[in-house]
Amino acid sequence: MNIDTPVLTPTPETMPAPRRIAFLTRGSAHGGITRLASPSDIGEKIKPFVFLDHAVVVPTGKPMFGFHPHSGIATLTTVLSGGISYADTTGKHGELPAGGLEWMKAGNGVWHDGNVLPGETVRLFQLWVALPPSQENSPPESQYISPDQVQRDGPVRVILGRYGSAASDIRAPEGINYFHVELSAGQTWRYVPPAGHNVAWLAIDKGRLNASGPIEAGQLAVFEESDGAPIEVQAEGATSFVIGSAIKHPYPLVLGYYSVHTNKDALAQGEAEIRRVGRDLAAQRRTAAA
Secondary structure, three states: OOOOOOOOOOOOOOOOOOOOEEEEEOOEEEOOEEEEEOOOOOHHHHOOEEEEEEEEEOOOOOOOOOOEEEEOEEEEEEEEEOEEEEEEOOOOEEEEEOOOEEEEEOOOOEEEEEEEOOOOOEEEEEEEEEOOOOOOOOOOEEEEEOHHHOOEEOOEEEEEOEEOOEEOOOOOOOOEEEEEEEEOOOOEEEEOOOOOOOEEEEEEEEOEEEOOOEEEOOOEEEEOOOOOOOEEEEEOOOEEEEEEEEOOOOOOOEEOOOEEEOOHHHHHHHHHHHHHHHHHHHHHHHHHHO
């Protein structure tokens, strides 16, 4: 005789308690850009997320970053308002409006640039994701995602990974979720990270949240490490924030000036390629100026 195995539905008594905030910071501000996490500090706590800038920049006509190199990581720019232009040494260039995404998998080495477009004040987050050994010295690859390509499920826009019925078009490493979430005043949101996602954090662009404690606009909150525990937030006013969860990057962070690798040999290879591409750029500029 076959006996069906009963399906156990979690109850409030058996569900894990929500993750608590383990660390809270406002970072360090330089003009309109606030550095919330770097590979040498908070990036160690939340890797593969190793760097996070929150920018609020008024258009001035001056370059925002200028051409600069990376290797060993992917950079991800999420434009929340205004617009930016972009160019990179994979040969791509163009403009991204509010809601657009720039994914630059630097791999073995790439140079790129981004500038504020005239008009509305630009608000954005720029994230660095540490790449696994199989990708840290791979050929560079860029993806520029228009606002209408970003899938949504309820209040969640999926930037990396998957949430509910929505998935990202970005070809990112496995085991990473990164969302842009917008909540109205008083609205609550509960996120259960996938199995193995022991790292989780969020950063607020506008508004205020309560998540086992208050989180203000401009702050980054790192949650305690856990596998299976949810994150629960309630908005106190209209609130816009980004949230990331992932399987923790199990490799050391070996740092160059604009590079993050898993070992010294991989870093040396990436920095050699950065120098080579830099020489090619300089030669192209000399030719153009002649």
